[in-house]
Amino acid sequence: MESIDIKTPSKEYPVFLGQHVIEQLPLFLEKNYSDITKLLIISDEKVASIHLHKVKELAAKSGKQVLEYIVPEGEHAKTFDVFYQCQSFALANGLNRKSMILALGGGAVGDVAGFVAATFMRGIPFIQLPTTLLAHDSAVGGKVAINHPEGKNMIGAFYQPEAVFYELSFLHTLPIKELRSGFAEVIKHALIQDPEFYKWLLTEIQDLAAITDEQYLYMIKRGIAIKASIVKEDEKENGVRAYLNFGHTLGHAVEGLMGYGNFTHGEAVLIGCVYALKLSQYKGLSFDLVEFMEWVQSLGYSTNIPKQLDHTSLIQKMKKDKKTISDTITFVLLNEVGFPELAEINDEIILKQLEEIF
Amino acid sequence: MESIDIKTPSKEYPVFLGQHVIEQLPLFLEKNYSDITKLLIISDEKVASIHLHKVKELAAKSGKQVLEYIVPEGEHAKTFDVFYQCQSFALANGLNRKSMILALGGGAVGDVAGFVAATFMRGIPFIQLPTTLLAHDSAVGGKVAINHPEGKNMIGAFYQPEAVFYELSFLHTLPIKELRSGFAEVIKHALIQDPEFYKWLLTEIQDLAAITDEQYLYMIKRGIAIKASIVKEDEKENGVRAYLNFGHTLGHAVEGLMGYGNFTHGEAVLIGCVYALKLSQYKGLSFDLVEFMEWVQSLGYSTNIPKQLDHTSLIQKMKKDKKTISDTITFVLLNEVGFPELAEINDEIILKQLEEIF
Numbered sequence: 001m002e003s004i005d006i007k008t009p010s011k012e013y014p015v016f017l018g019q020h021v022i023e024q025l026p027l028f029l030e031k032n033y034s035d036i037t038k039l040l041i042i043s044d045e046k047v048a049s050i051h052l053h054k055v056k057e058l059a060a061k062s063g064k065q066v067l068e069y070i071v072p073e074g075e076h077a078k079t080f081d082v083f084y085q086c087q088s089f090a091l092a093n094g095l096n097r098k099s100m101i102l103a104l105g106g107g108a109v110g111d112v113a114g115f116v117a118a119t120f121m122r123g124i125p126f127i128q129l130p131t132t133l134l135a136h137d138s139a140v141g142g143k144v145a146i147n148h149p150e151g152k153n154m155i156g157a158f159y160q161p162e163a164v165f166y167e168l169s170f171l172h173t174l175p176i177k178e179l180r181s182g183f184a185e186v187i188k189h190a191l192i193q194d195p196e197f198y199k200w201l202l203t204e205i206q207d208l209a210a211i212t213d214e215q216y217l218y219m220i221k222r223g224i225a226i227k228a229s230i231v232k233e234d235e236k237e238n239g240v241r242a243y244l245n246f247g248h249t250l251g252h253a254v255e256g257l258m259g260y261g262n263f264t265h266g267e268a269v270l271i272g273c274v275y276a277l278k279l280s281q282y283k284g285l286s287f288d289l290v291e292f293m294e295w296v297q298s299l300g301y302s303t304n305i306p307k308q309l310d311h312t313s314l315i316q317k318m319k320k321d322k323k324t325i326s327d328t329i330t331f332v333l334l335n336e337v338g339f340p341e342l343a344e345i346n347d348e349i350i351l352k353q354l355e356e357i358f
Numbered sequence: 359m360e361s362i363d364i365k366t367p368s369k370e371y372p373v374f375l376g377q378h379v380i381e382q383l384p385l386f387l388e389k390n391y392s393d394i395t396k397l398l399i400i401s402d403e404k405v406a407s408i409h410l411h412k413v414k415e416l417a418a419k420s421g422k423q424v425l426e427y428i429v430p431e432g433e434h435a436k437t438f439d440v441f442y443q444c445q446s447f448a449l450a451n452g453l454n455r456k457s458m459i460l461a462l463g464g465g466a467v468g469d470v471a472g473f474v475a476a477t478f479m480r481g482i483p484f485i486q487l488p489t490t491l492l493a494h495d496s497a498v499g500g501k502v503a504i505n506h507p508e509g510k511n512m513i514g515a516f517y518q519p520e521a522v523f524y525e526l527s528f529l530h531t532l533p534i535k536e537l538r539s540g541f542a543e544v545i546k547h548a549l550i551q552d553p554e555f556y557k558w559l560l561t562e563i564q565d566l567a568a569i570t571d572e573q574y575l576y577m578i579k580r581g582i583a584i585k586a587s588i589v590k591e592d593e594k595e596n597g598v599r600a601y602l603n604f605g606h607t608l609g610h611a612v613e614g615l616m617g618y619g620n621f622t623h624g625e626a627v628l629i630g631c632v633y634a635l636k637l638s639q640y641k642g643l644s645f646d647l648v649e650f651m652e653w654v655q656s657l658g659y660s661t662n663i664p665k666q667l668d669h670t671s672l673i674q675k676m677k678k679d680k681k682t683i684s685d686t687i688t689f690v691l692l693n694e695v696g697f698p699e700l701a702e703i704n705d706e707i708i709l710k711q712l713e714e715i716f
Contacts, residue, residue, distance in 0.1 A: 010368075084438055091508040091678075119477070122503065122514045123594070145480065150449040156480045157515065236481070320449075 002221060006140055006228045008235040011160040015140060015224055018217065022054070022129065022167040026061035029100075033062075033162075036100045036125070040090060041068045042113035043104040044077055047131050050173050055104050055129060067093055075261040077108045078146045080155075086116045100162070101126040106178070107138035107265065111153070114144030118159035128161045131170040133182025134266055136220045137189075139164045141231040141244075151320055152256055158236050168216055179208050180300055181266030184247070186219050187296070188273060189226040192246045195337040197222050202291075208299055243340040246332040247273035253317035257309050270301045278357045279345060280333040287337065304358055311354045315347055360579060364498055364586045366593040369518040373498060373582055376575065380412075380487065380525040384419035387458075391420075391520075394458045394483070398448060399426045400471035401462040402435055405489050408531050413462055413487060425451055433619040435466045436504045438513075444474040458520070459484040464536070465496035465623065469511070472502030476517035483520045489528040491540025492624055494578045495547070497522050499589040499602075509678055510614055516594050526574055537566050538658055539624030542605075544577050545654070546631060547584040550604045553695040555580050560649075566657055601698040604690040605631035611675035615667050628659045636715045637703065638691040645695065662716055669712045673705055 001024070002017040016024060029036065039059050043052055048070050059066045069089045071077040090099070103113035103126060110128050117126035128139040145156025171179075183205075190198035204215060211219075227244065234241040251272030255263055274296075277289055293303055305314070318329045328344040335341055359382070360375040374382060387394070397417050401410055406428050417424045427447045429435040448457070461471035461484060468486050475484035486497040503514025529537075541563070548556035555577075562573060569577075585602065592599040609630030613621055632654075635647055651661055663672070676687045686702040693699055 080438070080442055087506060087513055088508070091506060091512060094678075119513050119515055121512060122501065122516055143480065148445060148449060150446070154449060154479060155445055155477050157477055158480055320452075 002217065004221065004224055004228065006160075006164075006224075007232045008142065008160055010158075010235060011142075013160060013163050015164040015166060017166040017168070017220060017224070019168050019213065021165050022058060022170075025055075025058050025127075025129075025165055028163065028165075029059070029062035029064065033100060033125070036064060036098055038065045038067065038093075038095055038099040039102055040093070040095055040099060041066065041102045041104050042071060042086060042109060042116065043068065044071050044073045044106075044109050046073050047105040047109065051104060051131060051170060055102070059102065067095075071109065071112060073261075074106075074108050075147060075152075077112045078153075080146060080148075083112060083116060083146050086112065087120060090116070090120055095120065095124070097121055097124055099124055102129055103127070103139075103161075104129045104131065106130065106132035107134045110135060110139050111143075111145050111156070114142075114159055114161065115146055115156055118144055118157040123159065125162045126159075128164040130164065130166055132174060132178055133171060133216075133220070134178070134185060136166070136182065136223045137185040137227060139166070140224050140227050141241075142235065152252055166220065168213055168220075171216060176209055176300070177264060177267075179211075181264035183208060183299070184266030184270040184273070184301070186223050188244075188247050188269060189223045191273065191277075191334065191337055192243050192332070192340045193226045193229075193338050194222065197226075198337055202295055206298065242330075242342055243332055246334075246340055247271075247276050249318055249321060249329060249331050250275045250314065252321055253314045254305060254309065256317055257313060258306060263306070267301060270296060271303060271305060274303050275353070275357060276331055276333060279331055279343075279349075279353055280335075282349070282353060283333055283343065285334050285336065287334070305354075311351055314354070315350055318350075360575065362579065362582055362586065364518075364522075364582075365590045366500065366518055368516075368593060369500075371518060371521050373522040373524055375524040375526070375578060375582070377526050377571065379523050380416060380528075383413075383416050383485075383487075383523055386521065386523075387417070387420035387422065391458060391483070394422060394456055396423045396425065396451075396453055396457040397460055398451070398453055398457060399424065399460045399462050400429060400444060400467060400474065401426065402429050402431045402464075402467050404431050405463040405467065409462060409489060409528060413460070417460060425453075429467065429470060431619075432464075432466050433505060433510075435470045436511075438504060438506075441470060441473060441504050444470065445478060448474070448478055453478065453482070455479050455482055457482055460487055461485070461497075461519075462487045462489065464488065464490035465492045468493060468497050469501075469503050469514070472500075472517055472519065473504055473514055475519075476502055476515040481517065484517075486519045486522040488522065488524055490532055490536050491529060491574075491578070492536070492543060494524070494540065494581045495543040495585060497524070498582050498585050499599075500593065510610055524578065526571055526578075529574060534567055534658070535622060535625075537569075539622035541566060541657070542624030542628040542631070542659070544581050546602075546604050546627060547581040549631065549635075549692065549695055550601050550690070550698045551584045551587075551696055552580065555584075556695055560653055564656065600688075600700055601690055604692075604698060605629075605634050607676055607679060607687060607689050608633045608672065610679055611672045612663060612667065614675055615671060616664060621664070625659060628654060629661060629663060632661050633711070633715060634689055634691060637689055637701075637707075637711055638693075640707070640711060641691055641701065643692050643694065645692070663712075669709055672712065673708055676708075 142160035145153035148154040251269035255268035500518035503511035506512040609627035613626035
């Protein structure tokens with residue numbers, strides 16, 4: 001079992017990673033949270049049907065009362081209504097400040113469950129039990145949120161979990177589309193901080209359906225370490241944390257305009273990465289974009305913006321992003337692989353490059 | 359102009375207190391928040407009709423764009439719907455992380471506006487501009503929240519403002535009922551921490567309609583200092599901050615069962631103080647309760663639980679309080695004036711004392 005310590009200015013907590021780490025949950029709870037009396041597992045319909053039974057059994061072993069609340073799948077979990085329903089359920093079932101939330105699922109479940117934990121009675125503890133590859137990104141760093149029709153993750157908080165139990169065997173049940181979504185964030189982490197890791201990915205990962213446990217362990221460990229090093233420096237996104245947004249400026253716009261849940265986060269981010277790499281080349285990056293495109297296409301990614309989206313709408317959407325602080329859109333670009341920087345790019349160049357590449 | 363520094367583990371900020379402090383707002387913004395481009399004033403209907411014009415004018419002097427959003431009065435501002443509407447307004451008007459919220463009003467406005475600030479794009483800065491005496495309590499300490507039908511302040515956060523501008527002249531426009539509500543928290547602060555201050559209040563304040571500016575200045579300064587000393591030690595209510603809850607266990611239950619907005623917070627808290635003092639006497643406090651009752655009655659407080667509330671419902675309601683962590687209700691009692699302690703009291707005694715006193 002690997003254990004990675006995440007240090008942020010507001011909190012320090014462990015990420016347990018490996019096969020069977022979930023078995024350690026009861027002892028961890030008993031040992032560190034003797035004052036907690038109730039556990040509320042928040043999960044989604046699909047994940048619950050596969051993993052809830054086991055997790056409930058393990059949670060109950062801690063001797064605490066275990067409750068469950070099931071939310072819709074994917075981004076449909078991240079609405080104001082679902083947020084309110086979770087709060088109502090918690091209140092109706094007598095949760096209080098001696099209760100804890102367990103977020104069992106992918107990024108969306110972690111986001112809404114974490115935001116419920118952050119705000120229920122002004123904050124109760126929560127633990128992330130990620131079930132997707134994407135969660136190597138979302139479960140670490142304390143970003144929790146729900147969506148507003150005007151934009152993704154618009155209402156939320158920075159609220160760190162008590163711990164993350166990353167059970168690798170859960171990944172075996174993931175549909176390939178979900179794997180592909182999560183792997184895009186792995187690629188992103190490599191691009192912004194670790195040329196070696198990027199080379200390793202390019203060489204080692206040729207088929208997403210054939211990733212070995214050893215490869216998973218390595219890539220998740222590297223991904224989390226990269227994210228942790230950035231979050232440690234900048235928990236609340238005032239500085240370097242913005243680099244994690246590589247590929248997300250255009251990615252979020254694509255995802256949003258397609259309608260949340262209709263296009264996976266990672267697949268949209270991958271298109272955003274392609275675009276950010278192209279912009280970076282325009283600014284002087286020396287990078288083999290052709291090799292990159294061939295590789296990601298061979299992994300099943302689309303590298304094109306969906307046809308129904310026009311470039312002007314994309315620009316408008318990007319201007320509404322919460323990292324956008326002026327009328328000019330800010331992108332994360334690369335000087336070299338591993339060396340990101342923020343750059344404000346004017347609309348004309350954005351449009352020209354959009355037309356050139358897509 | 360008085361300036362009191364509030365120090366919490368997460369933040370340090372000033373409370374400016376006195377006549378004309380509000381005039382200092384533009385310079386303060388210009389000097390300390392040059393990167394902020396938009397200000398959103400959140401206020402309620404009544405306060406806006408009296409003070410919005412002036413505050414808007416002052417805010418605009420900072421050179422930033424000024425927007426306003428008006429919420430309903432009192433606890434009606436603290437609903438999920440209003441919270442959502444504020445967020446929607448902010449998004450529709452292009453607020454972003456370079457925007458700031460100004461909460462102009464009493465405790466309710468501060469609570470909802472603060473919670474909007476705490477969660478909009480995961481947190482933007484806000485400034486409290488309190489207009490009530492009650493706000494000497496609510497505007498300091500970073501508790502922000504909205505209500506749930508199941509209980510007051512159930513959904514919220516600990517989120518500190520950038521500053522508090524406490525304009526004393528705003529108090530001149532306060533209805534006596536509102537003054538009475540706020541003065542109850544002044545009494546509470548004296549009782550839990552400062553016997554001298556309690557004596558001063560008992561001697562000096564005989565008519566709420568005739569409080570002088572000098573008296574206001576003194577009592578608010580003392581009240582804030584007491585609250586600040588507690589919040590400094592315990593920002594997130596894990597320990598001594600619970601003492602601030604003196605009078606609130608029964609008070610919140612009375613307020614809740616009467617329907618939020620139908621009975622002022624402070625008037626309910628005062629009844630809770632009477633009851634907590636009685637329980638404290640039962641536990642050994644030597645205190646002239648008769649003198650206290652006469653004094654507060656002469657100030658216009660009711661010291662009786664409203665007739666329509668039965669004692670069993672009150673006990674049930676108290677058990678749902680978010681500070682209640684077991685089946686036994688926890689009260690803040692006094693050993694002496696100035697020396698509070700937490701005590702779990704069983705239902706039988708609670709009921710017996712309720713019947714004896716009311």
